Amino acid sequence: MQPVIPRSIRRLAALGAVLGLAFGCGQQSAELAAGNGKAGGAAVVALMQARNLSEADVRAALKTYTPTGRHDEYYMFASGGHSGQAIVIGMPSMRILKYIGVFTPEPWQGYGYGDQSGAVLAQGDRPGRELRWADTHHPALSETAGDYDGEYLFLNDKAGARIAVISLRDFTTKQIVVNPLIVSDHGGAFVTPNTEYVIEGSQYPAPLGGGYAPIESYDDTYRGAVTFWKFDRSAGRIVPEESWAIELPPYMQDLSDAGKLASDGWAFLNSFNTERATGGNLEGNPPLESGASQNDMDYLHIVNWRRGEELVKAGKAIEIAGMRVLSLQTAIDEGVLFFVGEPKSPHGVDVTPDGEELVISGKLDTHGTVYSFAKMKALIDAKRFAGTDPYGVPILPFEDSIRGQVEIGLGPLHTQYDNQGNAYTSLFIESKVAKWSLKDLQVLEKIPVHYNVGHLATPHGDTVNPQGGYVMAMNKWAIDRFSEVGPLLPQNFQLIDTSGEAMELLYDLPIPLGEPHYAQIIRADRIDPEQIYTPAGIDPATWQQDPYAVAGGEERIERGPDGVHVYMTVVRSHFKPDTIRVREGDTVHLHMTNVEQAKDATHGFTIDTYNISVSLEPGKHANVSFEADRAGVFPMYCTEFCSALHLEMAGYLLVEPKQGSEGAGTAHGQGDAARTAAR
Numbered sequence: 195m196q197p198v199i200p201r202s203i204r205r206l207a208a209l210g211a212v213l214g215l216a217f218g219c220g221q222q223s224a225e226l227a228a229g230n231g232k233a234g235g236a237a238v239v240a241l242m243q244a245r246n247l248s249e250a251d252v253r254a255a256l257k258t259y260t261p262t263g264r265h266d267e268y269y270m271f272a273s274g275g276h277s278g279q280a281i282v283i284g285m286p287s288m289r290i291l292k293y294i295g296v297f298t299p300e301p302w303q304g305y306g307y308g309d310q311s312g313a314v315l316a317q318g319d320r321p322g323r324e325l326r327w328a329d330t331h332h333p334a335l336s337e338t339a340g341d342y343d344g345e346y347l348f349l350n351d352k353a354g355a356r357i358a359v360i361s362l363r364d365f366t367t368k369q370i371v372v373n374p375l376i377v378s379d380h381g382g383a384f385v386t387p388n389t390e391y392v393i394e395g396s397q398y399p400a401p402l403g404g405g406y407a408p409i410e411s412y413d414d415t416y417r418g419a420v421t422f423w424k425f426d427r428s429a430g431r432i433v434p435e436e437s438w439a440i441e442l443p444p445y446m447q448d449l450s451d452a453g454k455l456a457s458d459g460w461a462f463l464n465s466f467n468t469e470r471a472t473g474g475n476l477e478g479n480p481p482l483e484s485g486a487s488q489n490d491m492d493y494l495h496i497v498n499w500r501r502g503e504e505l506v507k508a509g510k511a512i513e514i515a516g517m518r519v520l521s522l523q524t525a526i527d528e529g530v531l532f533f534v535g536e537p538k539s540p541h542g543v544d545v546t547p548d549g550e551e552l553v554i555s556g557k558l559d560t561h562g563t564v565y566s567f568a569k570m571k572a573l574i575d576a577k578r579f580a581g582t583d584p585y586g587v588p589i590l591p592f593e594d595s596i597r598g599q600v601e602i603g604l605g606p607l608h609t610q611y612d613n614q615g616n617a618y619t620s621l622f623i624e625s626k627v628a629k630w631s632l633k634d635l636q637v638l639e640k641i642p643v644h645y646n647v648g649h650l651a652t653p654h655g656d657t658v659n660p661q662g663g664y665v666m667a668m669n670k671w672a673i674d675r676f677s678e679v680g681p682l683l684p685q686n687f688q689l690i691d692t693s694g695e696a697m698e699l700l701y702d703l704p705i706p707l708g709e710p711h712y713a714q715i716i717r718a719d720r721i722d723p724e725q726i727y728t729p730a731g732i733d734p735a736t737w738q739q740d741p742y743a744v745a746g747g748e749e750r751i752e753r754g755p756d757g758v759h760v761y762m763t764v765v766r767s768h769f770k771p772d773t774i775r776v777r778e779g780d781t782v783h784l785h786m787t788n789v790e791q792a793k794d795a796t797h798g799f800t801i802d803t804y805n806i807s808v809s810l811e812p813g814k815h816a817n818v819s820f821e822a823d824r825a826g827v828f829p830m831y832c833t834e835f836c837s838a839l840h841l842e843m844a845g846y847l848l849v850e851p852k853q854g855s856e857g858a859g860t861a862h863g864q865g866d867a868a869r870t871a872a873r
């Protein structure tokens with residue numbers, strides 16, 4: 195293992211100590227860095243002047259600078275927003291380490307460009323609809339006993355109501371499940387403390403199971419739902435047949451969180467639009483956003499999922515679109531669902547590390563409200579309700595459910611925790627992160643961020659074991675932070691040091707491929723991926739040796755009733771066979787094994803114009819089937835600069851024309867008109 199930056203060094207990094215280090219022991223390297231022949235401290239000062247850096251800037255640089263070869267203390271797993279991918283970032287260096295293709299084809303990983311990974315993407319299709327992008331919001335690391343265990347990552351797609359399963363054994367997507375009940379989600383992915391379930395709450399109500407109902411019948415026929423996807427850890431897959439859901443009233447359910455420790459067995463979802471506004475602003479109705487903002491309180495949904503699970507096992511569920519669903523009436527009758535008021539247009543719901551409290555912030559309220567699980571549980575047990583909602587769901591009395599409120603600021607959204615008893619809440623309107631004491635409900639400090647922060651993330655900050663030290667502000671607007679790139683600006687992640695007396699802004703990382711929303715940050719020592727697929731011939735989808743795996747010496751081409759099978763090995767610096775002769779119209783099955791077992795000895799593979807891109811990491815096996823539907827000569831080559839003779843790592847697919855066919859040459863002249871029209 196490579197060294198990580200010890201926390202103690204980071205903590206020592208008060209200015210005096212830092213500059214002392216730089217001026218003293220670091221003399222030689224500072225001099226080298228300055229490159230101007232000045233000695234020690236003078237060189238640093240000259241550099242600071244030349245680059246117009248303040249002492250705070252230098253401090254921030256020293257706290258994040260990570261020399262070559264040194265690894266980060268944390269991994270951050272961020273959603274990739276509209277890109278439909280997940281982003282892996284090292285912290286505190288803020289170096290982007292990987293984009294993981296999840297809902298969207300990703301050419302470098304060869305994800306969805308010909309090999310068996312296309313079947314994973316196809317799992318995410320809806321009937322009659324090929325979905326190849328996603329609006330990913332909330333990554334969730336798998337947990338054991340309420341803490342991240344580094345084994346799996348889950349990610350939701352708001353636009354398609356889907357959940358993906360990514361294995362951190364090789365950082366690749368293994369499964370996508372489509373929620374058949376709902377067409378839009380938001381309260382996912384969140385896991386229960388031992389990853390028994392992956393929670394997915396709906397966002398925009400619609401008839402459950404799909405289908406049409408007039409919007410005038412919204413109150414009666416539109417519904418929300420929360421789905422509990424059963425996760426089988428040993429198989430590493432969600433099991434739809436063992437999953438179930440609860441029907442919810444047609445409020446717009448928002449974020450969710452699983453209870454833990456004291457509140458284990460429960461889940462919490464907040465909601466907005468308890469007004470049940472449906473828009474229709476061209477039809478004489480108020481626009482949705484004002485219709486949905488009339489009430490002072492919406493409803494926090496309190497769900498006893500353990501009880502729900504028992505009821506489903508006892509056969510109390512009905513089936514809708516193949517999903518077992520506890521009806522709203524059953525959930526009410528059997529004590530599975532309760533409400534309590536939450537002010538106002540709430541967004542984040544975040545269970546505290548001890549599981550005893552929940553912090554909820556309302557976008558249109560200046561407070562964070564701290565709910566006591568023990569108080570709510572006592573009210574539920576005593577059946578002491580303040581009333582019911584229009585659907586009959588019991589509502590707990592608000593004042594008796596909370597410990598208190600803290601005046602945080604304008605537009606509070608999400609809350610995360612550290613290991614010192616502090617909470618950090620993002621203030622969207624104020625563009626600040628507020629640090630406050632959970633015990634005293636007092637704001638301790640605010641730091642400006644740039645700009646309009648949405649989620650924030652702290653290391654293990656939503657687990658039973660927060661690590662403290664940092665908070666990452668995930669800002670929606672960048673405005674003036676970076677060099678101009680046209681009207682579409684990147685998002686801005688800002689790393690903040692929270693270990694000292696005052697919070698310090700350390701680093702700005704532009705995110706250029708979508709709006710990530712949320713991230714989770716895990717200690718690097720919890721992540722231990724495989725370096726190679728071994729033995730050679732592994733299919734990453736199954737982690738078994740592929741039935742078509744090819745060993746050195748067994749390369750061959752066979753013509754069968756289902757087409758031409760090419761058994762190919764891949765090794766620096768050739769494909770064997772490197773000449774493939776087929777006839778126009780043949781189906782071709784490539785079986786490719788990278789027989790290398792050296793770390794990082796990855797080859798790529800493409801056939802020109804065939805829209806194929808395969809990544810062959812050491813030991814990986816890929817199967818690619820395609821129709822040789824165009825006669826012609828098609829170079830195939832390795833797309834990774836794998837060796838000095840990488841350009842020579844090439845060959846030909848020769849597609850002989852059918853009898854009487856014209857053959858190749860159809861491309862000449864095409865597209866000239868389009869080219870002249872461009873630019």
Ligand code: CUK
Nearest residue numbers: 331607648649711712
């Ligand atoms: S989020 Cu999805 S609307 Cu605040 Cu979790 Cu951005």
Ligand code: CUA
Nearest residue numbers: 832834836840
């Ligand atoms: Cu293999 Cu380039």
